[in-house]
Amino acid sequence: xxxxxxxxxxxxxxxxxxxxxxxxxxxxxxxxxxxxxxxxxxxxxxxxxxxxxxxxxxxxxxxxxxxxxxxxxxxxxxxxxxxxxxxxxxxxxxxxxxxxxxxxxxxxxxxxxxxxxxxxxxxxxxxxxxxxxxxxxxxxxxxxxxxxxxxxxxxxxxxxxxxxxxxxxxxxxxxxxxxxxxxxxxxxxxxxxxxxxxxxxxxxxxxxxxxxxxxx
Numbered sequence: 672x673x674x675x676x677x678x679x680x681x682x683x684x685x686x687x688x689x690x691x692x693x694x695x696x697x698x699x700x701x702x703x704x705x706x707x708x709x710x711x712x713x714x715x716x717x718x719x720x721x722x723x724x725x726x727x728x729x730x731x732x733x734x735x736x737x738x739x740x741x742x743x744x745x746x747x748x749x750x751x752x753x754x755x756x757x758x759x760x761x762x763x764x765x766x767x768x769x770x771x772x773x774x775x776x777x778x779x780x781x782x783x784x785x786x787x788x789x790x791x792x793x794x795x796x797x798x799x800x801x802x803x804x805x806x807x808x809x810x811x812x813x814x815x816x817x818x819x820x821x822x823x824x825x826x827x828x829x830x831x832x833x834x835x836x837x838x839x840x841x842x843x844x845x846x847x848x849x850x851x852x853x854x855x856x857x858x859x860x861x862x863x864x865x866x867x868x869x870x871x872x873x874x875x876x877x878x879x880x881x882x883x884x885x886x887x
Contacts, residue, residue: 674701680729683782688761688774689722691840698874699810699838700726706808706836707734714806714830716795716823717813717840718742720761720771721778727810728784736807741791741798744772795819799826806830811858812840820854828862828887837868837880862887 675697676684684696691699703713703726713727718740731738745768761771772792779785791798795813799822809827813819831837839862841855859878862868865887868880 674704676700676726676729680725680782683778684722684725687722687725687778688720688771690719691723692875695840695875695877696723696726698872698877698879699723700730702836702838702871702879703727703730703738703808703810704733707731707736709807709832709835710734710736711805711807711832711835712737712739713808713810714738714827715740715810715812716742716827717811718744718771718775718790721775723810723812723840724775724788725778725782725784727808728779728782728787732784732787738788739791740788741793741795742771742775742813743794744775744792745769796822796826799823799830802827802830804830805832806835807832808836808838810838810840811855815841815854817854817857820858824858824862825887828867831882833882835882836871837862837882839878839880841876842873842878843876 707730713731715727718724724740727738761769779788809831811823813823828837839855839859842859843856846853862880867884867886869883871879871881
């Protein structure tokens with residue numbers, strides 16, 4: 672498969688709500704395309720409105736596998752009212768809570784990718800506890816606290832198949848670079864220190880690691 676998405680998919684990615692820049696998106700797409708050759712599903716932790724899901728779904732479609740995405744759709748810490756990344760348009764007027772699920776579904780529908788994605792609506796640790804199948808790729812892009820980033824890693828990294836990829840977003844070595852903190856960076860360092868993963872590439876704040884041994 673190609674190492675870059677078709678122009679219409681890239682345009683849908685750029686038009687979708689979200690925070691991932693294009694260069695990181697292209698790196699994610701390339702990783703997803705490579706991992707999909709294992710013939711196993713691709714899984715994302717942290718759907719939000721589906722910006723990066725589009726890329727995983729298109730890579731999954733090309734390889735005839737499935738993209739899975741996990742989110743409770745109530746927003747992470749930095750997306751709540753009063754925080755920098757809050758988007759009032761994602762608040763459900765009836766409940767007063769964030770609900771990004773409708774926006775996510777529209778994002779997939781507009782791109783024609785609904786049938787290539789399974790949306791798992793729930794909290795990542797709960798879903799991970801009942802998950803029992805190997806995965807070609809795990810993309811960690813959920814909550815940015817140590818509690819949530821660590822839970823995502825510990826819950827999903829064990830399911831990455833031999834030769835599969837662990838992709839971590841928002842890896843900021845310098846605390847001054849990003850107010851959301853360094854939890855993804857610490858998860859990245861832990862994965863490398865485990866001896867189970869070897870770094871493949873770094874693009875902006877996106878890190879791609881390959882499983883080369885057992886463990887986490």
